[in-house]
Amino acid sequence: MRIALLGYGKMGKAIETIALERGHSIMLKVSSASENFSLQNCDVAIDFSLPSSAVANISKCLEAGVPVISGTTGWLDDYDDIVSLCNSKEGTFLYASNFSLGVNIFFELNKTLAKLMEKLPQYKVNIEEIHHTQKLDAPSGTAITLANDIIDETNYEKWTLNTPKQNEIGILAKRIENVPGTHDVNYDSAVDSIQIKHTAHSRQGFALGAVIAAEYVHDKKGVFTMKDVLNIS
Template identity: 55%
Template sequence: MKIALLGYGKMGKTIEKLAVDKGHEIVYKLDSEFEEGTLKDADVAIEFSVPEAAVKNITRSFSEGIPIVCGTTGWLDDYNNVLNKCEERNAGFIYASNFSVGVNLFFNINAYVAKLMVPWDEYAVSIEEIHHTEKKDAPSGTAITIAEGIIENTDKENWKLDEGSGNTIPISAKREGDVKGTHSVAYRSTIDTISIKHEAHTRDGFAKGAILAAEWLVKKGSGVYTMKDVLGIS
């Protein structure tokens, strides 16, 4: 499989190493400071850049007829416009706030726990995420996806950074050192606390999941999919 890397920071370099180890070829690299190779030579693009560049990178791939996997967060105000352009071009697209297989399993566990907690209104739910100091968006896209999973399965209506009450879920976002990503959900009452947690030890999980998604999307060619489709999670 010939891969274009749109964004060549820490994640892009990790994806490159693991993809080459699997026998794939990197034919194009794009970052804010350089461009190497030819995008048209790629079978699929993997996009991990910055919010300001994501939409341009995605739509460029659509225009070139190259399916794209995107893991950049912080640009979702333009999500519906991107989907419309994907449909216009009959392109292939997978966006995920987190491509880690473990995190996507965690998303399902989170939704299941939320359903279980519905009758027990004495428990107040909250979310905490911790990332490295270079992460630009807060809260993380993963934390927002976790909140959305709770909202879909309870009477909660919204989330808010650092504060919440009633039907709003509070999300705490911390930035510490080189933390790869820790997400936890807590249900607290005056008697006890129930919590679930996912902690990433390396970036390899995110990279492996993105490569897995790219391999899957190449076979599909066109359409809009999620990691649930890739992993066969109902």
């Protein structure tokens, strides 16, 4: 595949390394939100830019008929508009809050556990996420996905970064220098606690998942998720 990298920070560089190892070519590297670029000769675009750039980047790809996957978080208020644009252009789009294959298995464990815990109101759930200080959004997109999946399976109504009220899931977002990305889902009762946890050891897992997702969508039409890539029903 001939790949456009929209966002050439640490993740973009990690994706480049994995893509080249898997026999792909990098045709375009966009490092600035103001950069004018052409997607000519690109088979697929991978967006890991900034929240302020993501919508414009994704829209430009869809307008040009180039399949695009995005791992940028913090722009999802416009998600439905992007889906509508994709459908109107008969294009190809995949968004994931986290491309790590392990995290996407973790998402499925989280949903299964939430279904079980829904019948046990004595357990109260909370989520903790830890990232490096360069991460701009809080909570992380991964933590939001975890919380929303719990909400879908239980009587919880919303998540909050503040002290949670009844039927709210509290998310504690920590930003610490030089730490791996970590997500904990905790169910606490008076007698015991249940915890599931994912810890990322490097960016390589996210980069590999992004390239695999690009390989999956580049010859397809429609709106996809990592569940499609991993064939999770």
